Amino acid sequence: MDNLELVARGLVEGVLQGSHRSPYLGHSLEFDSHRQYHHGDDLRHINWNLYARSKKLFIKQFRAETELKLYITLDTSASMKTRRENANKWKYAVRLASAMAWLAVRMGDAPALFLYDETLHEWVPPRSSKNQFFDIIDTLAKTTPANKSSNKEAFRGAFDLIKRKGVVVWISDFFDDDESTLSLLSQLCAFGHDVLAIQVLDPWEIELPKSGAYEFIDLESNERKKVDVGALRELYQQRVNEWRTRFEQHSQSIGCDFLTFNSSESLVDNLTKYLLKRLEKAPR
Amino acid sequence: MSLLFIGMLGGLVALGAPLLVHMMRNTTFKETDIGSIRFLTEMQKVSYQIKNLVNIPLLLIRLLMITILVLLFSRPAFLIDKPKDVEVTILIDHSLSMSVPGNKNSLWQRALEKARALTKQKSLETKFRFYRFADDVTAMDDLNGLKTPPRGRSDLRMVRHWLEGAMRRGKDKNLEFWILSDFQHTNLPDQAMAELETSLPVKLIPIIQHEPNNFAILSTTMTDRRHEEKGIEFHFDLLAQGDLKKNRSWPLQLTLPGGRKLKKTFFHTGAKSWPVRQFYVKNLNERGLAKLEWLDEDDLYADHHVSIALTPPIGRRALLYNGEPGKTRFENETFYLEKILKITSTQLINWHVKTLPFLPEQLDDYDVIALCNPGDINEEKLKKLSDWNQRGGGLLIFPGDLWSGDMNIKMHKSGLAPANIQSQQVHVPRLVSWWNTSHPALSLFKQDGTHHLENMVLQEAFEVKPDQNAAILAAFDEDRPLIVSRKQKKGIQMLMAQPVDREWSDNPTETLTLPLFRELFEYSARKRELNKTNKRFRLMSDEGKPDWNPEADLLLLEHPSESDLRSTEISEAIRLMGLSKQSQLDEIDSSEMKKGTVEHEIWPWLLIFLLVLALIEMIMGERKNKKLHPVTT
Numbered sequence: 045m046d047n048l049e050l051v052a053r054g055l056v057e058g059v060l061q062g063s064h065r066s067p068y069l070g071h072s073l074e075f076d077s078h079r080q081y082h083h084g085d086d087l088r089h090i091n092w093n094l095y096a097r098s099k100k101l102f103i104k105q106f107r108a109e110t111e112l113k114l115y116i117t118l119d120t121s122a123s124m125k126t127r128r129e130n131a132n133k134w135k136y137a138v139r140l141a142s143a144m145a146w147l148a149v150r151m152g153d154a155p156a157l158f159l160y161d162e163t164l165h166e167w168v169p170p171r172s173s174k175n176q177f178f179d180i181i182d183t184l185a186k187t188t189p190a191n192k193s194s195n196k197e198a199f200r201g202a203f204d205l206i207k208r209k210g211v212v213v214w215i216s217d218f219f220d221d222d223e224s225t226l227s228l229l230s231q232l233c234a235f236g237h238d239v240l241a242i243q244v245l246d247p248w249e250i251e252l253p254k255s256g257a258y259e260f261i262d263l264e265s266n267e268r269k270k271v272d273v274g275a276l277r278e279l280y281q282q283r284v285n286e287w288r289t290r291f292e293q294h295s296q297s298i299g300c301d302f303l304t305f306n307s308s309e310s311l312v313d314n315l316t317k318y319l320l321k322r323l324e325k326a327p328r
Numbered sequence: 329m330s331l332l333f334i335g336m337l338g339g340l341v342a343l344g345a346p347l348l349v350h351m352m353r354n355t356t357f358k359e360t361d362i363g364s365i366r367f368l369t370e371m372q373k374v375s376y377q378i379k380n381l382v383n384i385p386l387l388l389i390r391l392l393m394i395t396i397l398v399l400l401f402s403r404p405a406f407l408i409d410k411p412k413d414v415e416v417t418i419l420i421d422h423s424l425s426m427s428v429p430g431n432k433n434s435l436w437q438r439a440l441e442k443a444r445a446l447t448k449q450k451s452l453e454t455k456f457r458f459y460r461f462a463d464d465v466t467a468m469d470d471l472n473g474l475k476t477p478p479r480g481r482s483d484l485r486m487v488r489h490w491l492e493g494a495m496r497r498g499k500d501k502n503l504e505f506w507i508l509s510d511f512q513h514t515n516l517p518d519q520a521m522a523e524l525e526t527s528l529p530v531k532l533i534p535i536i537q538h539e540p541n542n543f544a545i546l547s548t549t550m551t552d553r554r555h556e557e558k559g560i561e562f563h564f565d566l567l568a569q570g571d572l573k574k575n576r577s578w579p580l581q582l583t584l585p586g587g588r589k590l591k592k593t594f595f596h597t598g599a600k601s602w603p604v605r606q607f608y609v610k611n612l613n614e615r616g617l618a619k620l621e622w623l624d625e626d627d628l629y630a631d632h633h634v635s636i637a638l639t640p641p642i643g644r645r646a647l648l649y650n651g652e653p654g655k656t657r658f659e660n661e662t663f664y665l666e667k668i669l670k671i672t673s674t675q676l677i678n679w680h681v682k683t684l685p686f687l688p689e690q691l692d693d694y695d696v697i698a699l700c701n702p703g704d705i706n707e708e709k710l711k712k713l714s715d716w717n718q719r720g721g722g723l724l725i726f727p728g729d730l731w732s733g734d735m736n737i738k739m740h741k742s743g744l745a746p747a748n749i750q751s752q753q754v755h756v757p758r759l760v761s762w763w764n765t766s767h768p769a770l771s772l773f774k775q776d777g778t779h780h781l782e783n784m785v786l787q788e789a790f791e792v793k794p795d796q797n798a799a800i801l802a803a804f805d806e807d808r809p810l811i812v813s814r815k816q817k818k819g820i821q822m823l824m825a826q827p828v829d830r831e832w833s834d835n836p837t838e839t840l841t842l843p844l845f846r847e848l849f850e851y852s853a854r855k856r857e858l859n860k861t862n863k864r865f866r867l868m869s870d871e872g873k874p875d876w877n878p879e880a881d882l883l884l885l886e887h888p889s890e891s892d893l894r895s896t897e898i899s900e901a902i903r904l905m906g907l908s909k910q911s912q913l914d915e916i917d918s919s920e921m922k923k924g925t926v927e928h929e930i931w932p933w934l935l936i937f938l939l940v941l942a943l944i945e946m947i948m949g950e951r952k953n954k955k956l957h958p959v960t961t
Contacts, residue, residue: 123363133363219364249363259357262365269365270357275383276371283367 078102113170113210114148114155115237116141116180117202121161121193122263123219126246131308137215137244138184139311144213149177157183158205160198161191167205192264196224203231211238218243218291219264226294229302239300243291247308250284252277331402339398346390389945396938405929414502415455417494418443420468421509422460423482426535428510436478439508439535440471446506446533447471465490482509484516491528505530583619644853647694648683651701651730661700661728661829664836668845679849691716695854700828701728704735710742717744720818722852726828727790746798746814746821750791760784760810763802769813769822769851770801772843781844786810787834792825811848820852 081090081101089103118141126133141157148155149172156170157180166187168179195216206212212232218225218241232239255274261267273280288304295302301322305314331337362368420426420443426436433441447456458468462480465487491505511534516524524530582590646669648662657663662683669679682694687709691697697713699705702725705713717723725739727749739745760781765774773781781802789810794800798814801822812823827833828845835841 126361126363217363219366246363248360257357259359260362260365260368261359263361263363265365267365267369269368271368276368279371280367283370287367 077105079105112148112151112153113206113208114144114153115158115170115202115206115210115212116144116155117158117160117212117214117216118184119161119193119195119216119218120159120165120187120189120191121219122190123193123217124189124244125263126217126249126307128247128308131247131306133217133244133246133307134189136305136307136311138187140242140244140305140315141184141213141215142181143311143315145177145180149174155180156206158198158202159183159187160193160195160202161189162194162197164198164201167202169205170210193220195220195228199228199231203235206237209236209238211240214239214241215244216241217245217249222287222290225291229291229295229300230298233298233300239295241291241295241300241302243288243302243304244307245304247306250281250304250306252280331399331404333402336398336402339401340395342394342398343391346387346394386945386948389941389948393938393941393945396934396941400931400934400938403929403931404934414450414453414504415457415498416447416450416504416506417457417459418447418471419459419461419465419487419505419507421462421482421507421511421535422466422476422478422480423462423509424479425482425510426478434478435510435535442533442535443506443508444471461487461490481515484509484511484521488516488520488524491524491530495528503529506533507531508533508535510535581621583621585618643680644696644850645680645694646682646696646698646849646853647688647691648681649687649697649699649702650683650685651699651703651728653685659829659831661726661827662698664830664841665698665700665828665845668842669849687713691721692719694721696722696724696849696852698724698726698828698849700726701730702735703730704732705738707738707742710738710744714742714744714816717819717821718817720854722819722849722854723821724848724852725821725823726826727823728827728829731790743816744821745823746795747809747812747823748793748795749823749825750793758786758789758804758808760786760802761805762807763811764799767799767801767813769847772847773840781840784838784840784844785834786826786838788827789825792823819854822848822852824848 078091078094079102081103085103089105091102091104094100094102118137124134124137127135145155145157152172154170154172155176157166157168158164159166166183168176168183170176171179193216214229214232229239229241252271252273254277257270257272259268259270262269292302301318303314303318305311420436420439422436426434426439428435443458447454450456458471459465460468461482462478463483463486487507494505495503505528507530509532511521511532521532525532580592582592584590648665650660650662652661654660654663660683666681666683669681687697687705689712691712697716713723723744725745731749736745736749740748763770763773763781765771770781786804789804789808792809792812794809794812795814798812798821800809801811801813803809808825810825812825814821826835828835830836
């Protein structure tokens with residue numbers, strides 16, 4: 045993971061070029077709006093100047109004053125090791141996590157990192173200092189994907205650490221128990237987190253090659269399967285699409301975002317596309 | 329259906345290409361990592377179904393396309409036989425010699441009669457043309473009504489040119505020429521005359537006047553002398569009387585036991601009497617009567633056929649165990665025995681001799697085993713030898729200087745020696761003083777004179793003490809045994825107190841060695857029935873080569889009960905004679921000859937089929953491609 049800092053910075057600067065606002069608003073003491081005074085409101089927030097002009101009592105409203113917590117949750121199971129000639133799933137996921145961390149630091153927020161496989165095995169608690177970014181990338185650089193994945197077990201530990209509401213960025217290939225994944229997404233949303241699930245997949249996990257005979261090795265279970273991909277390709281893609289669609293539809297229903305990134309595609313492009321979309325939706 | 333360019337079928341090798349690609353694609357699996365194989369596992373069954381439905385038919389279609397392409401290049405065609413009409417041109421000698429009057433008619437008249445008879449034998453579709461020739465060839469309207477008497481000299485050289493011209497002019501026709509002549513005083517050499525029949529579709533039909541001065545006596549002395557390589561020998565004399573015509577053909581037929589017939593035509597050289605002619609028939613192992621006869625009875629005065637009883641050869645197999653191989657073949661213990669048996673092979677008994685310095689595993693391959701100066705043979709081998717001997721094999725023992733006391737004991741223990749042999753040799757010269765003439769092995773030596781064993785002078789004999797159940801067949805003076813014999817169950821054991829090599833004995837130099845040893849071998853040999861062979865008979869020339877040259881005009885005739893052999897024999901005869909099929913068939917059956925063929929090529933149909941297949945392949949390929957490259961959104 046050479047120059048992970050530079051890579052993350054480059055990514056984020058590229059993403060934020062032309063945009064002057066953070067996609068995650070509400071973290072400063074910025075005035076938002078007025079509303080009429082109701083009995084019991086804090087008198088300190090009455091706008092006396094406005095009262096002088098209009099003889100009516102209005103209360104000043106402000107955005108949230110607390111810093112935003114960005115919980116980056118990264119799957120480090122063996123299935124994340126998948127790589128092709130121009131696509132490295134783990135590298136892609138790490139860069140994505142780093143970029144998110146730098147984005148948070150740059151905006152003055154507090155990024156946190158959770159690494160899990162069968163259990164939650166590593167975490168960096170949220171802080172808003174600049175050193176936090178280096179802590180995160182150090183941790184990422186030291187990690188090698190291994191073991192099976194069990195997000196149910198992992199989040200059992202993680203829920204205690206992410207009690208405070210924030211943005212949860214969950215990076216994984218989601219080759220796990222589907223029901224468990226969907227349930228966790230629902231729980232995270234129910235706790236009031238702003239959830240962004242990013243599924244990172246190898247190109248062959250999305251779409252098999254056009255032809256050829258391959259013996260596929262499952263990186264987590266080490267099972268092997270001989271396949272003539274030419275005959276199977278269409279059906280395979282159909283199943284993968286159905287699988288992804290299920291996640292997307294569920295996420296939509298519970299109000300969180302679900303994205304699928306192909307590790308052979310440009311991370312900048314994918315990230316820019318998503319963040320711009322989010323900016324458009326965000327309140328001004 | 330035939331293929332006009334059959335060599336193009338070599339292109340079928342290309343079939344291997346799609347098969348190879350298919351197999352390679354289906355057998356080599358490249359290993360690769362993937363996050364999860366759960367979707368692949370789910371779809372494994374479906375995968376095979378799809379493969380079966382799409383890949384295999386596509387492969388078959390591609391193979392079929394290649395096959396059709398190769399067939400197209402090979403130009404398949406239906407060859408339909410279209411018999412051509414036969415045109416027979418009959419040329420009758422009208423030279424002066426044909427005017428010789430006979431008992432009833434002149435030769436000219438006889439020639440006309442013969443021509444008429446021959447025309448009747450032909451089918452109705454046959455067209456005939458008639459010509460007469462002397463020093464010129466003149467057309468005749470028919471075979472009747474020509475009153476002009478024969479005159480001039482017959483110019484067969486001119487006739488040959490005329491025939492060649494006629495052949496050129498009618499090269500598309502199925503022509504046949506018959507020349508009826510007395511072939512007297514012709515200007516064509518014998519060789520050219522013989523070639524005329526083989527190079528052109530010509531039949532020479534001799535018209536001979538039967539006169540007291542023009543006949544031959546077949547004086548046949550058929551023998552059943554057998555040659556190892558050439559086969560059985562027949563030879564005969566033909567004593568010609570009178571002025572036999574040069575190049576007169578003498579068809580000879582040999583009917584072999586079983587009814588098979590072989591025909592051979594000899595051309596007379598013009599001499600008053602023929603030298604002894606001989607020929608051989610190979611692979612003749614049948615017992616019975618063979619008949620040799622001259623087919624042209626008209627011109628034979630007497631003895632037009634002779635018969636002879638044939639005795640099948642007796643094949644015997646001998647193993648000569650060479651206990652002390654010498655540096656040269658003359659020094660070998662077995663050298664003289666080999667020579668004796670080889671010479672014996674010219675008689676009715678055919679010896680197959682094998683010499684080995686050891687005893688082989690398979691003793692049953694031999695009828696006689698001669699142990700010549702055996703040294704040390706292990707007991708296991710001796711046991712096998714004893715078993716073989718008791719089953720009927722004949723054992724001859726010729727001890728030499730390698731014979732030892734141990735060997736003596738071992739041989740006795742195995743029941744193989746009919747006598748106790750002392751290693752010490754007694755110096756001679758010694759004479760054979762007594763032999764048992766009533767014993768079948770020595771019955772030949774009853775007569776006085778050259779067959780008298782008393783004439784043998786022997787050196788360096790062993791002291792031999794026969795066992796109780798052994799018989800002395802011959803002895804030196806002082807009753808010292810020379811030959812001892814014993815029966816062991818079905819087998820015979822014989823022991824000779826004399827070595828058989830030149831170094832230790834004078835045996836080989838004795839004139840009686842050959843008949844004596846031959847008799848001993850024949851007597852002791854296992855008696856067994858010969859297997860009948862189904863091999864074909866074949867005439868052989870004096871040199872032992874197949875007598876298939878055109879001059880000899882050899883012809884294999886069909887025997888009624890062996891019609892299934894006919895095609896093979898004809899084809900082999902054609903191959904061996906190096907003749908064209910056409911000329912050979914002339915001799916066999918003219919109605920079958922010169923069949924034309926009409927070709928109906930089927931390449932347009934194949935081309936259409938190929939195009940249809942290409943279309944199907946394209947559609948299926950497209951379908952498969954769609955499966956391979958689905959449109960993704």
